[in-house]
Amino acid sequence: MSTFHTEVARSMGRWALFIALSFPRAVGALPETSPDVQTVLLEAGRPVAIVVPAGFKFEQARDADGAPRAVLNAVDGTASLDLSFLPDPDGRALRLRGRNELMAGIFHEFVAGSVEKAMEFEELTPKRGSGTFCVFTDASLVGKAGLPRGEYHHLTVGVKAWEGVMVVFRLFSQNVKSEAHMASMRVLRESVEERPVPLR
Helix, strand or coil: CCHHHHHHHHHHHHHHHHHHHCCCCCCCCCCCCCCCEEEEECHHHCEEEEECCCCEEEEEEECCCCCEEEEEEECCCCEEEEEEEEEECCCHHHCHHHHHHHHHHHHHHHCCCECCCCCCCEECCCCCCEEEEEEEEEHHHCCCCCCCCCCCCEEEEEEEEECEEEEEEEEEECCCCCHHHHHHHHHHHHCCECCCCCCC
16 A cells, blocks of 8 residues: 555544544436435434445445445446535535635645645535535556556545535545546535425
């Protein structure tokens, strides 16, 4: 495992503490009625819908602090999307500056091992809510092919938010233009949301 991936693994426990202390059908749009829509329940039973693309497996659990967590893994091993759901009562993550500050605090340690040597923020532009992400390329793996399963060239990190909730995500992928990567990004843009309940 490269130093870059070791730091990713170590951070998976640290980022939750930081937040607490500081406050392959991929390319097209996801279908409106997918046969595989999973639900993650937040506090007070608030349901979050996650559309699982073809070729992905879905798992959910809770982290060490009891916060809901979901993982979508491409069956062929080319991408893995990790989602952690956290409360955001003050709406910090709804503001662009707040998201950038959160990401800088959570993910700054990956900058040194990346090709980019910086956090280049991009807007996620989801259907509902707000979001920001950036991509790191593992400098130690540039030009290397046939990586062992579980090692990836790219790590896309970010925060998606809506009222009272933030989702911290990490997307590992071999190619940011691959179908698996694009499928994962569309999951973030077009699902991972509380859908409005129709009036009766």
